[in-house]
Structure formats: structure tokens, C-alpha cells
Amino acid sequence: MAAKQPLVSIITINYNQLAVTCQMLDSIAESTHSNYEIILVDNASKENPEHVISEKYPHVHFIRSEENLGFSGGNNLGIRASKGDYLFFVNNDTEFTPQLMEVLLAAFEENPKIGALSPKILYHPEVVDGQRDLIQYMGTTPVNSFTARNRTIGEMEKDTGQYPQLMSTAYIHGAAMMIPRKVIEKAGMMPAFFFLYYEELDWSERIRGAGYELYVEPRAEIFHKESISVGKMSTLKTYYLNRNRILFMRRNRSSWQVFVFSLFLIFFTIPKNWFTFLIKGQRDHAAAFIKAIRWNLTHPKFDQAEAPLEALKYTAPSKTEI
Numbered sequence: 001m002a003a004k005q006p007l008v009s010i011i012t013i014n015y016n017q018l019a020v021t022c023q024m025l026d027s028i029a030e031s032t033h034s035n036y037e038i039i040l041v042d043n044a045s046k047e048n049p050e051h052v053i054s055e056k057y058p059h060v061h062f063i064r065s066e067e068n069l070g071f072s073g074g075n076n077l078g079i080r081a082s083k084g085d086y087l088f089f090v091n092n093d094t095e096f097t098p099q100l101m102e103v104l105l106a107a108f109e110e111n112p113k114i115g116a117l118s119p120k121i122l123y124h125p126e127v128v129d130g131q132r133d134l135i136q137y138m139g140t141t142p143v144n145s146f147t148a149r150n151r152t153i154g155e156m157e158k159d160t161g162q163y164p165q166l167m168s169t170a171y172i173h174g175a176a177m178m179i180p181r182k183v184i185e186k187a188g189m190m191p192a193f194f195f196l197y198y199e200e201l202d203w204s205e206r207i208r209g210a211g212y213e214l215y216v217e218p219r220a221e222i223f224h225k226e227s228i229s230v231g232k233m234s235t236l237k238t239y240y241l242n243r244n245r246i247l248f249m250r251r252n253r254s255s256w257q258v259f260v261f262s263l264f265l266i267f268f269t270i271p272k273n274w275f276t277f278l279i280k281g282q283r284d285h286a287a288a289f290i291k292a293i294r295w296n297l298t299h300p301k302f303d304q305a306e307a308p309l310e311a312l313k314y315t316a317p318s319k320t321e322i
Contacts, residue, residue, distance in 0.1 A: 005035035008101055009084030012092045013074040015043040018052060020225065021092040025057055033101035037061060039078040044068040070195030071174065079189050084181065091175040093225035095124060103220035104178045107166055115183045115212020116204065118172045119220035122159065127225055133159040136224055139169030139216040143201065145257040147264055148249050163218040172214055174200035176222045186210045193302050196236070198244035205252050235288040242292035250301040
């Protein structure tokens with residue numbers, strides 16, 4: 001008698017992108033792994049899409065949040081509603097390949113040390129002139145303790161099979177990451193106070209600290225349209241990328257490493273970014289950048305001892321914060 005397939009909870013967030021979300025939901029239907037549930041969290045979209053989802057996708061568990069909880073807060077709503085043995089967090093601007101879940105699950109069976117796993121992420125053909133073999137992500141290097149920078153492995157490479165097998169990575173990718181329920185129960189839920197960007201890097205640190213390893217499975221593939229919800233050059237992106245890069249360092253590096261990073265920030269990063277924005281005439285981005293710096297001077301770093309991830313009361317940012 002064949003073993004029962006593990007239940008996978010697919011969790012995704014919609015924010016004013018219903019058509020894109022529907023394309024992602026349609027792609028799941030072709031999956032070779034059939035034992036799954038889909039949890040769709042709507043993050044306070046201007047128009048509530050519940051009637052569309054319930055009519056076109058009655059099997060989808062729809063959750064409406066009346067305030068925008070960000071990527072991390074929205075996913076935590078999905079975690080609380082999930083029943084799966086494995087939780088698969090995917091961006092709504094991705095599209096599944098048929099064997100995606102099946103291959104990821106096989107990797108967990110082969111290596112019980114895996115705490116979180118991302119597939120190979122390819123740029124969706126519609127954002128790269130029809131190409132179907134351009135890599136976006138095959139893992140990352142660690143964040144440098146002094147510059148807070150790291151590198152994405154495989155980015156913009158043509159996929160020629162150069163990554164044939166399971167690879168360890170410093171960080172999983174928020175666009176597609178599968179995590180066993182038992183790991184989340186031990187490491188805690190997604191750090192909601194990041195709101196947007198760097199939450200999966202911080203979560204990766206928490207998962208690794210709980211005794212697990214992080215991997216990328218290149219034999220599992222997903223296509224990603226990238227940055228549809230926030231825009232490629234939005235002030236929202238400028239603000240949260242810079243705010244959370246500093247917050248990540250404050251939370252995950254030693255005091256002396258943070259001190260050296262602060263010197264690099266003051267004497268290199270701030271002047272460089274400030275003048276770059278001004279030269280390009282992007283004064284709104286310059287203002288968002290400075291507000292990101294200021295936020296870290298007036299807010300705590302949310303140590304786990306002070307605010308456990310699974311218990312932290314989260315307050316969404318005000319409309320005037322950026």
C-alpha cells in the first residue's frame with residue numbers, strides 16, 4: 001500500500017493584484033503532488049476579491065485582513081490557519097511547474113536536517129523577453145558582517161544545468177520557501193516587525209539557530225515575475241530595504257560587528273545613496289532613505305528575549321510613516 005502523501009499548505013498573499021494571483025492559482029492545478037490546501041491572504045486590497053476567489057476557486061481558503069500586515073504579517077495569518085505537515089510560502093507573482101512540490105518534498109525525505117528549502121527560481125518569460133531559462137536565484141552568500149551586503153548565486157545566468165544537485169545556502173528566498181511545520185514550531189513564526197523585505201533572511205537565521213540547515217533544490221523550478229506588488233523603484237521599496245537591512249544587522253550581529261557596520265554606514269553608505277538620489281532628482285527616495293535610518297535610531301531591535309516572534313503584537317505602519 002502506497003504511503004499517504006504529506007499535506008502541503010500553500011500560503012500566498014494578494015495585494016491589489018488579483019489577475020496575477022489567479023494566474024498563480026491556475027498553475028497549481030497542474031501539480032503532480034495532489035495533497036495540498038491553498039490559503040490565500042488578502043492584505044487589505046482596495047477591492048475585496050473574496051467573491052471572485054470563492055466563485056472561481058471554491059477550494060481556496062480565503063482570509064481577508066482589513067489592514068495591510070505586510071509580507072510577514074500576512075504570512076503569519078496563513079500559518080495560523082494552516083493544517084499541513086509542510087508549509088509552502090509562495091509569492092502571488094510566481095507560477096508553479098508541475099513537479100515543483102513533489103521534488104521539494106523528496107529532498108526533505110532524503111535529508112532530515114533540512115529546515116527550509118527553496119526551489120531554483122527562474123525569471124518568468126513575460127519579464128525577460130520570452131526567455132524560460134534565465135535564473136534569478138540559486139542560493140545566496142552570507143551577509144557580510146561589516147557592509148551588510150551579500151550576493152545572489154546564479155542571478156541572471158542562463159540555466160544550462162550548471163547547478164545539478166541540492167545546494168546549501170545562507171538564506172532561503174521569500175518568493176518560494178517550503179518549511180516543515182515542526183521547524184516553525186521550534187523556530188517561531190515569521191518576524192512580523194520587518195513588514196516587507198529581510199524577513200526571510202532573519203527567519204533563516206532563526207531556523208539555523210534552531211539546529212537546522214538551509215538548502216536550494218535546483219531540480220524543483222518556479223517562475224517569478226518579481227516586484228509586481230511594490231514596484232521596482234518605489235519609495236516603499238527604498239524605505240523598507242534600507243530600514244530592514246540595518247535592523248537585520250542589529251538583530252543578527254555582535255556588538256562590535258554592528259559598530260564597524262555603523263562606521264561603514266555613516267562614512268560610505270549614507271553619503272553615497274544620498275548623493276545618488278539627489279543627482280537622479282529622486283528627492284522622494286532620498287527622504288525615504290533618511291527616514292529608514294532615523295527609524296533605527298528610535299526603535300528597538302526586537303530581541304527574541306524581549307519579544308518572542310510567535311507572541312509579538314504587531315502594529316502596521318501608519319500611512320504617514322514613509
